[in-house]
Amino acid sequence: MLKTIEPRFGSSVNVTDDSEACPKSWIALYTRPRSEKKVRAYLDSIGMENYLPVQYQLRQWSDRKKLVEVVVIPMIIFVSVDRPDSFRQPANPLIIKPLYQIGDGKKLAVIPDSQIEQLKFILGQQDYPVTFDPDIFKVNDKVRVVRGPLMGLTGEIVNYDDRYLELAVPIGIRGAARLSIEKINVEVL
Incomplete structure (x- = not known):
């Protein structure tokens, strides 16, 4: 007599969709100036999940208007990793280096998936240009x-x-x- 096995939902060792079993994290890679889109194409070609924050802006020249894809964070592209401690940088001359934690030049700066999702949400819902301010300091802080x-x-x-x-x-x-x-x-x- 054959026994039917009911499918189970939830955490499983081999399933990576469960965020508790295998949390997705991201690291940032520095790229050469104005080569973020080329690096994105390269990472796509080798099958590495990546995210390049871009937005579309209407640019005007003397003779025409055009919708242009603009990179929000210059010289940065995000790469999804399962284990940041075992990350190997792809061999491409347009990729300079990964972003490390401030003060610890050996430990990669890990960006939580929730922050990448927030950035995607902001860029996806915004009708006006979004600017990136790398400066977290303000007078009187x-x-x-x-x-x-x-x-x-x-x-x-x-x-x-x-x-x-x-x-x-x-x-x-x-x-x-x-x-x-x-x-x-x-x-x-």
Whole structure:
């Protein structure tokens, strides 16, 4: 007598659709300037799942208008990986290197699937151009120094440029000491 096996739903060792069994994570790859679309085509050709955040914008020239695909985050493409610790960079001269965690040049920066999904949602639902602001710092933000001889020091951002922050560190009732420090050495509180 043959026994019928009912299909089961849920977690299984060999099934990768279950996010708990095999969570999908993403890493970012730096590309050469203006070659993100070529890298996307290359990754597609070798069967590597990737995501290049793009949007379509109407551009106007003197003689015509055209809908153009514009890359939102220049020089970055996201690649889906099962295990970031065992990632091997594809051999392509247009791919510079993977993005590493700040302060730890050996550990890849892992982007959760939920953040990639949010980015896809924003770009898919937006009727107006979306811009990417890589700067997370604002004037009057409270920050803490996380690296270097001033580690542990807290202060408030007074001014900033591309590389440095100017901090005001309160010193009792007498005022505040001002100092300049590299952005990579601080984090927002």
